[in-house]
Amino acid sequence: MEWTDEIIARLRQLWDEGLSTAEIGRRLNISKNSVVGKAHRLDLPARPSPIRRDISGARPSRPAPARVTGPTLPSLAIAAEPVPVMPHVTAAPAGGASTVAAVRTAPPRPTLVASRPAAPPRAVARVPACCWPIGEPGTPSFRFCGDPAMNGKPYCQPHAEIAYVRVRDRREDVA
DNA sequence: CCCTGATTCGC
DNA sequence: GCGAATCAGG
Numbered sequence: 001m002e003w004t005d006e007i008i009a010r011l012r013q014l015w016d017e018g019l020s021t022a023e024i025g026r027r028l029n030i031s032k033n034s035v036v037g038k039a040h041r042l043d044l045p046a047r048p049s050p051i052r053r054d055i056s057g058a059r060p061s062r063p064a065p066a067r068v069t070g071p072t073l074p075s076l077a078i079a080a081e082p083v084p085v086m087p088h089v090t091a092a093p094a095g096g097a098s099t100v101a102a103v104r105t106a107p108p109r110p111t112l113v114a115s116r117p118a119a120p121p122r123a124v125a126r127v128p129a130c131c132w133p134i135g136e137p138g139t140p141s142f143r144f145c146g147d148p149a150m151n152g153k154p155y156c157q158p159h160a161e162i163a164y165v166r167v168r169d170r171r172e173d174v175a
Numbered sequence: 176c177c178c179t180g181a182t183t184c185g186c
Numbered sequence: 187g188c189g190a191a192t193c194a195g196g
Contacts, residue, residue: 001188021180033189036180041187047180 001034008042011035015044130156132163 007028014024021039022032130145131154147156155163 003187020178022178031189032180033191036182037187037189040181 001030003038008038011038012042012044015039021047128154130154130159132156132159 021035024035025032128149130147130149132145135142149155150157150160153160
């Protein structure tokens with residue numbers, strides 16, 4: 001678009017008359033963004049803006065991605081060995097029985113004790129919680145199974161059976 | 176969803 | 187410099 005002196009003069013006049021940017025755009029047959037952009041570049045007096053932009057300088061040019069709230073890991077689960085098969089988190093685990101059993105178990109809640117760091121490291125063996133994902137990641141209801149994991153494995157027994165599939169058997173699930 | 180103005184950023 | 191895209195409030 002060619003901003004001739006005449007068009008700029010007309011923009012200035014309409015702007016001074018207090019017309020909305022969209023209205024100026026309509027009259028000049030240009031988009032309101034053109035009007036706003038040009039007015040901004042011409043340092044025309046700003047209109048009362050409906051939006052409030054934080055004037056304190058600490059503003060990231062790109063808003064930070066929304067963080068997902070909710071549980072992340074069930075506990076300090078010891079990943080003793082690499083997991084051969086990652087479960088499909090979106091697909092319901094085959095075998096409703098184990099799913100039902102898992103759902104009925106209360107999810108592990110991280111306990112943050114502010115006033116008592118006193119709890120001495122007990123000799124109590126921490127049983128790692130099963131890391132099998134339950135629900136849709138990113139949703140508030142998402143959690144991990146949390147049942148006691150099998151010895152040296154990140155999953156409880158029913159979930160370990162799903163997770164650790166023998167190579168021969170796996171070929172049959174391939175749709 | 177309509178309106179508004181402001182800012183960003185690829186062109 | 188331009189302005190569409192995007193943002194953000196009414």
